[in-house]
Amino acid sequence: MGIMQLxxxxxxxxxxxxLLVFFYSNNCFAQKKIEGSFILDYSLKDFSTNLVFxxxxxxxxxxxxxxxxxxxxxxxxxxxxDSLMLKYNLTKLRENSYFKTKTYFNNKDSISVKFNxxxxxxxxxxxxxIWSFPNYKDTETNKEGEAFLNFKKKSFKEVAxxxxxQVGFDKLIVYINLDRNYEIDVFLNKTETYEYHPKALKNQVxxxxxxxxxxxNINLKKQDKIIRLMKINNKP
Numbered sequence: 001m002g003i004m005q006l007x008x009x010x011x012x013x014x015x016x017x018x019l020l021v022f023f024y025s026n027n028c029f030a031q032k033k034i035e036g037s038f039i040l041d042y043s044l045k046d047f048s049t050n051l052v053f054x055x056x057x058x059x060x061x062x063x064x065x066x067x068x069x070x071x072x073x074x075x076x077x078x079x080x081x082d083s084l085m086l087k088y089n090l091t092k093l094r095e096n097s098y099f100k101t102k103t104y105f106n107n108k109d110s111i112s113v114k115f116n117x118x119x120x121x122x123x124x125x126x127x128x129x130i131w132s133f134p135n136y137k138d139t140e141t142n143k144e145g146e147a148f149l150n151f152k153k154k155s156f157k158e159v160a161x162x163x164x165x166q167v168g169f170d171k172l173i174v175y176i177n178l179d180r181n182y183e184i185d186v187f188l189n190k191t192e193t194y195e196y197h198p199k200a201l202k203n204q205v206x207x208x209x210x211x212x213x214x215x216x217n218i219n220l221k222k223q224d225k226i227i228r229l230m231k232i233n234n235k236p
Contacts, residue, residue: 073200128165
């Protein structure tokens with residue numbers, strides 16, 4: 001009788017232990033939403049990484065450096081069991097600088113390339129830097145937004161890169177064939193970085209293992225890397 005009672009107690013303990021493990025594993029990260037602004041804790045102080053979580057399940061990501069915003073994204077986040085998933089499906093893309101070309105031919109031994117450079121409001125841009133590679137030449141636009149380059153005429157297989165850049169505008173590279181003349185209308189979009197739009201993240205999913213969520217920190221793991229997010233504001 002005593003042996004049977006001991007066995008019964010052991011079975012009861014085992015059942016209670018299993019129930020506790022099950023309860024813990026399913027409720028350890030039972031919260032489905034995160035709210036607040038977080039900054040990535042790491043030693044390279046020249047860079048800053050921010051994640052903002054909203055109570056409606058939306059997040060925003062920004063990675064900045066000395067020259068301004070370098071990378072950004074927006075989307076939905078999910079907490080499933082012990083994992084945090086970031087789905088970059090709401091990132092708003094920025095329009096790149098672009099150009100339109102017209103070409104013509106003649107019997108001269110050189111080619112002429114004329115540029116008309118505007119912003120996205122179609123206002124002429126003055127003193128925009130223009131240079132070529134590999135046969136280096138450089139110029140800049142005048143008050144009317146015009147600039148000119150001349151090259152020795154070559155075979156249609158010969159190509160030159162034309163770099164159009166200015167601080168505060170999205171940089172543009174135009175490729176031209178050296179057997180013809182060009183008239184190029186260029187439209188430059190403003191950017192908050194040095195010369196390119198920041199890198200936009202879209203249509204990707206990142207998955208992290210949740211190690212701990214507290215009132216002040218979120219500790220995550222991705223592969224062998226530990227990621228510590230420090231809360232800087234309770235509200236987004």
